[in-house]
Amino acid sequence: MRTLLAALSLVALPAHAALTVLACEPEWAALVKEIGGDKVNVTSATTALQDPHRIEARPSLIARARNADLMVCTGAQLEIGWAPLLQSQSGNAKIQAGQPGYFEAAGVVSLLERPTSVDRAQGDVHPAGNPHLHLNPRNIERVAGALIERMGAIDAREAPNYRSRGEAFLKRWRDATVRWEKEGAPLKGMGVVTYHKNLTYLFAWLGMRELGTLEPKPGLPPSTAHLTGLLEQLQREPAKAVVRAAYNEPRAAEWLAERAHIPVVVLPFTVGGTDQAKDLFTLYDDSLARLLALLK
Amino acid sequence: MYRILLCAMALAMAASARGQNVPDELEQLRQRVDHLEKQAAAKPATNAFNPDISLILQGSVARSSQNPDDYQITGFMPSSANSGGEVAPAPRGFSLGESELVISSNIDPYFRGQLVASFTPDNQLEVEEAFFQTLALGRGFTLKGGRFLSSVGYQNQIHQHAWDFQDAPLAYKAFLGGRLNDDGLQLKWLAPTELLVELGAEVGRGRNFPGSDANRNGAGLWALYGHVGGDLGESTAWRSGLSYLRASASDRGFDDHDAGGNPVTGAFSGRSALWIADAIVKWAPRGDATVTNLKLQGEYFRRSESGDLTLNSRPADYTSRQSGWYAQMVYQFMPRWRVGYRYDRLGYGSVSAGSFTSADASILLTAHNPTRGSLMMDWSPTEFSRVRVQLARDNSRAGVTDNQVLVQYIFSLGAHGAHTF
């Protein structure tokens, strides 16, 4: 038994920060970092180059869920295939649904595209509404406000620290939002085609128009028939570009862009999706810069 | 509704305010709308308290050169389906597979429950799983109780509709009667480490092979297992484990025949001890399995049994040491399409049964090392549907090759399935 414990301590986690956080997606890891600084030890279950719908509850994620004080996810069924497994297999009472240690961003944001009826004949629809909510800075602001409270509730000793760091972040964030909205104003009305409905909040915020998706139905891979139809549609109503998230496979976007004689814009989608998108601020900076380049 | 009204009012105000200078009022309105939106969003979904329900529909059309009804694995117990477990290949022609109803939910903050009921093609209702599981023990502990798929090995706890081949590996058929789902308790502990280290213990009734249901106090089967797993870089994930299973059988029956082809009724009473070593590696570019991914999986089994054997009520001392393994590879070469190959082999090892020879029990006591090769290709339009073609060359029976072809469908309705590793 003693040798077992000794062996385990060799692979044990490094000295504990105040709060260990498992974020489901990189944007929430970045937000936790903004609020918690070096008082938190945060990792993301997914990277910007992984499709968050399709993750498996692999051993390393179960181990991380076991050790987390707080799990921060998008919710609205985005992680339905894997987050419940992490919870039920973790042996960790803190992060179960309904506990303070499980936080869903979708709980404090009003979702777009809530379907009035749900039928899988429409594809793998998100029944609670579109969960890809982090690309509207006002949603980040709301989530940050709730997350500051939640982190403070779980870790009362550091609560004042989270509050002051959080407030400072929110101030910088509101200033940046005003700047982005000014910079992004020329994008208003621009029509684009996207891959999955994962950029909807960004387009809605900037007043851009989503003319179609490469996926024939949510979650289905693009088919030639659907792309051909889309191409015909673009002849009647031209789009400025095909815009896809960094994790979406490139071929369908290139196929359509080449035939419609429009460029492909790859957006980071989340922190780490491009070399420039290093944190939440540069995520927005880089996304805007890539879209504005279309106007040059 | 109120929110929409307010938004409309805000818009109307904004329109009428154009030209005038009232940004403060607008800002106030915006904040009120935000506040109301927040309240609206905080409302739970209407079906939040309903359990997740899903239904699995399966069926196949199969062709085989040997009759599946007299399937046997020469040299191994159980030698026929009635010794417990589902071991025969798919029936010839059109047949319905098991239709499964899965209901699961958190019970309260402390427990979770799950039922998997299976409607068999011959109109039986079977309880495959019905268990509770703790959520709030903490410190990495989870207790499970009821009937559940044992966590020994790797494939045992994967539900049949999520298997990569239509049937179980030969080693599972020979050593676990297809799969082990006993009635009992499981205690599992996850170490507080970055590497997944999972240790578990199970005690059970031993109602099925390799045990046998007996009217006894105490446990008829117990098992210990350990799994470790983690990532190798961004693209590769792995898990490996070792399990030990101990069962006591009393009058575990099986059907055999003698050299003249006359039926022999056999029974085994004694101890059965099984070791399983398992390993699985999954690879996907940058850890994103959407377009392509590869899965390698293998398990090694080693069993020893000792006790009393009876053949048509004539007794003898019986000891055996037998082994088996399989290795399989499944590759998704483009979205929706996967191909896979599996190789199975069992080792007859050493078997002694007193003065009995293969003339007394030709299935159990004929030295034979069964092998099988299976090739499959499947197409999954979505996560909820799959159609599979599978070819197999099965040498489970001594001196006979069974060539099998089948087409299988698996559909899943209702709650979104779990992405188990």
Ligand SMILES: [Zn+2]
């Ligand atoms: Zn989505």
